[in-house]
Amino acid sequence: MTDANLTAMFGAEGPLAACLTGFRPRPEQLTMAQNVAEALVEGHSLVVEAGTGTGKTLAYLLPALDSGLRIVISTGTKTLQDQLFHRDLPMIGKAVGRPVDAQLLKGRSNYLCLYRLNQLTSAADESSTPSRGADIELLRQWAERTLTGDTAEVSELPENSPLWPRVTSTVDNCLGSRCPLFDDCHVVAARHAAREAEMVVVNHHLLMADLAMKEEGFGQLLPGADALIIDEAHRFPDVAQGFFTIGFGTGQVLDLAGDVRSELVRGGAFDRPLEQALDELRKAAADARLTLSDGVANLPWDATRDDFKSAFDTLGASLDGVSSELAAIEDSSPGLQRCRQRAGAMFAAFEAIVSARDDQGLRWIRLARRTFTANVTPLDTAEELGALLESRPAAWVFTSATLAVRDNFQHFISRIGLQDVRTRQIPSPFPFADIARLYLPRGLPQPNDPEFTDRAVAEMRAAVIASGGHAFLLFTSHRALRRAAEILSDDSDFDFPLLVQGTEPRTRLLEQFAGQPRAVLLGTATFWEGIDIRGHDLVLVAIDRLPFASPGDPLLAARLEAIRSQGGNPFRDYQLPQAVLSLKQGVGRLIRDYDDYGVVMICDPRLTEKSYGRVFMSSLPPMPVVRDLDMIREFYVAHGVTES
Template sequence: MLDDALATTFADDGPLARSVSGYRPRQAQLALAQAIEQAVHDRSVLIAEAGTGTGKTWAYLVPAFLSGAKVLVSTGTRTLQDQLYRRDLPRLREALALPVAAALLKGRSNYVCHYHLERLQDDDRALKSRQEVAQLRHIQVFASQSQSGDKAELTQVPDNADIWNRVVSTRDNCLGQTCPHLKSCFVYKARRQAQEADVIVVNHALFMADLALRDEGITDLLPEVQLVVFDEAHQLPDIATRFLGSSVSSNQLLELARQVEAVGLAQAREATDWPQWHVKIQQATRELRLRVDPVDRLPAKRATYESMPSAESVHEGLTQLHEVLAACNERLAVVAEKHPDLQTVHRICTDLAARLFQWARAAANAGSAQEPITTPLVRWVETSPQHFRLHSAPLSVAQLFSRFRRPDQSWVFTSATLSVNGDFSYFQRQLGLYDAATERWESPFDYATQGMLLVPSSLPLPNSPAFTEQFVQQLVPLIEASPGGVLVLCTTLRAVDRITELLKEAFDERGIDRLLMQQGVGSRRGLLERFQASKNAVLVGSASFWEGIDVPGEALTLVAIDKLPFAPPDDPVLEARLNACREEGGNPFMEYQLPEAAVALKQGAGRLIRSESDWGVLMVADRRLVDKPYGKLLWRGLPPFARTRDPEQVLVFMAKQHCAEIN
């Protein structure tokens, strides 16, 4: 019966066609919706790869609406989360005329906290500039008028402004039930709405934060649901690794030292010598920074604990710092009940001491008390000129992640990039989804006509000193011939700098009048808005620009990738996983590095063709894509563009496409 309802909804004379401008039926979209409907009925797990243009959003929202189940939709980013909640859900609700209640839920750092805003207002020394004075006024007015308290709605204060850190709460400094502003709390209001809603929209970071908290016995963040849909699911393994691990920074420790003194003097002055405890924590933290100093001299300024040049000395420093925190915590425990602020500092000190102890022991029980599960951890240190950060992450998140699904719950994972040439085993292995059903639908686009893949035969291998200069030399004529915008995707930030520099020189020499933009010079959002508005700009970017960019039409007609996106071997988690694979007799390159590169390459290539009328050229300058045996696994996973190794054929293709578009 529901299957008939799906067919009717997606038909060319159905409610979507009548309500959504430009809607056209797509067989793959209906097939994906039917597969999701089946997963809901069977209470099973579905991994669904659907090519660009399939219409994944409608395909999962329609069966979710019609199922009557309580649904959680998790997206890759807050931007996609807002788009889904503010645009897609209301349009579908109107088209289907269904009374579906929706809620948007973000992490607590996205909501103004009345208590911390009030404290900032009362602290004359807390504001650092006139700009912050003006920003505080905007936030005050916003907090008094807003229904949601979501800082994304306050456009006058940039999302990355430092003042936000002082007017939002964290799990550590939230007063909870003792807060005098509990009734008006934006976080609590958002969570209540989520409890009452039929569809809740979150992002992967919040979903993983919820799983991490459930592991600690805290279950009040996300409501229980019957269906979870993970959009842009290819991002989940990395996000899961980050959130199922932990970190401690010297900034956190120094801030704790400051809070111990300030709160102790304000609320329990006679209990102990609080300034002295400030000094002790500060000194022990700075002593540990000196002990990790040899890491500064390493190329990436990071090292695993096992490979650290000064591991024994660092361990001594950790022990000393932990002893100081434990002793300070004993003093805090005695007075914690006197005031909520003392309780908060006590809680923060307890948490940081526990994380330091866990890091020092290199062991963690990642399971609950009922289901103890121990997983190997990867530990590493990162340094900056004055500070350090201690990280730990699970070697594998498969067992931890998969066990959180309840037997009566359906999980759907969807993205355009979940398989490696049609094989889903790498994604399944990462998240422990061995029993999941897998389905795949090709994009409806005519890639062979709309696009061309160029892998120049004359370029040297990427490890050649001359590679970058020759890459830019071959790229510049294509930029000149491209009528639309150009996106240059690099595998390192160093390459972004060098390629931008070489393009500037070439533009000056050849009189090329195009806007040239570089990642890091302005916000990502600002760069993309200018890029799209310009219609023929050149944007050079690295990791964050390989996905999440949707620029249809002639605003983007050339995507150039400098090298195959193999993850850097000095990444601590990857390094540990490769070593573990090698020790177990596996092939690290084929089992980890190649699948990762395949997914990243598909994401980069996916920026090019975004609609049925788009056209463009994908240039991959790395000849290993064709010359190496493993290259076949990579290019077969790309859209089926026409292929060439001759730049002259690309110029002919561009001229032909541009003429056709003009006529």
């Protein structure tokens, strides 16, 4: 598509304006589209930060569709993935006058597994309660009529229903071509359709699985792609790191034990030695978890006691015992054969963790309430990731609203490992000087002061009263969130509807926030990004501290030490840029459209008192800074939010 054609497409009289309600020409959007088109034609790598309101989705979709290339688009969240496929692509097709040959492809856990559904319905105890029996019947009926097997079709069953893991597959338990229902497999059908499509919409986890060839038979998607567009690219490095991590935990072990038991029941078999080995495995898993502390946390391996390491060894030995018993009977069914393979792969991961040297990565434990996972994670995956990306002869386009620190992309580029990359920073088209203010209250103590949270919440309370509610109060720790909720809920004069993270599912809280006038929502990291609330519903975003990652996290501590040992500056090279990008995400919740307005409030005095505060300030949208609450009141009065 030529520049002239792009200009016409994004113009006031163009097809986008004709079919998209509220469309307005934006020079920034056109600039991004031109940069993406150039990258696709020339086959080079591009990293482009597009400020909020640029319209980056259309800015890459139109050039991608016009290029005639086979395109893979990857998103950081399933929400954006669904939006792209179900809303944006049909609208683009309408604008260009032809349907888009696109396929939506999700991870296998998002598709019904007919084999596992049959296992569930043939087990003896599934209808133990009326509600469980009704849910299983709901799944049976849906299975008969669905064409895709996409679990998102079943809105009646919550995402966290314990039935979903029972009727979907994982890489571990999928039987592959040995499955008796392979010809009817929804995952196979979805992947076949994706390989034939002009454009495929995936997410980062699925993309990395394909890059790393971690799913048998799925490494055929990317070799045929001419270009890959990575949206929500700020999430990509962390997702990638997870794919280079070796993990082994009690959740996997218990799933394996349950699947072996289901296979035995399905085949009408009873194998006493195997049953005894499974009992020992379950006991070893429970005993190992009991040696660790309660709660949810990440722990360094070296911080665990000797009794854990002994129990962990026993767990590995018990797993090896199950594997040996499975080897004796695995030929009796494909399911047991797959369980034997899973047990072998788990034991290999166990051995890799136990024998890992310090120079191979960090060993650490992720604690959940009833389970744990032991891991070994490389501290720097950039070289491996870069090699994977460059092994694919395709154009790579990375885009997000938060990739640069000031005007520098080096932090992001160094994490993805690409060597030859062009960058472009495109500012937001919104007139921040007119519609937004950055409120930095005076007189607050340093964040390490015991009184900081109480004092910050008092300042937030005053700002909420000035705004008339319609506020997000964002915190960098659950402890601060709980304290804020306690203070505000105990305040009889604070008569705003209070919504607190953890009391309801995230989606339900957002629905309540949008539906209740004057609502105030308290949240932590999960509410810092991926939320799009427009207009008068949200006019205040208050943040307690600069979002530096917790120094107690073992992965972070090890990464910082590695930077230091290589002669780098851990704060300058990693902690500061990561915090800047996180703050940009939080601030980005406020202004989402031209008609929006409001105040960003940051309570951390380091923003003005520390030299590095300038790095944060110069990375944020150009909002006028105010220090006095009266000026905030005047701003809200001027916009008709509250009366003078």
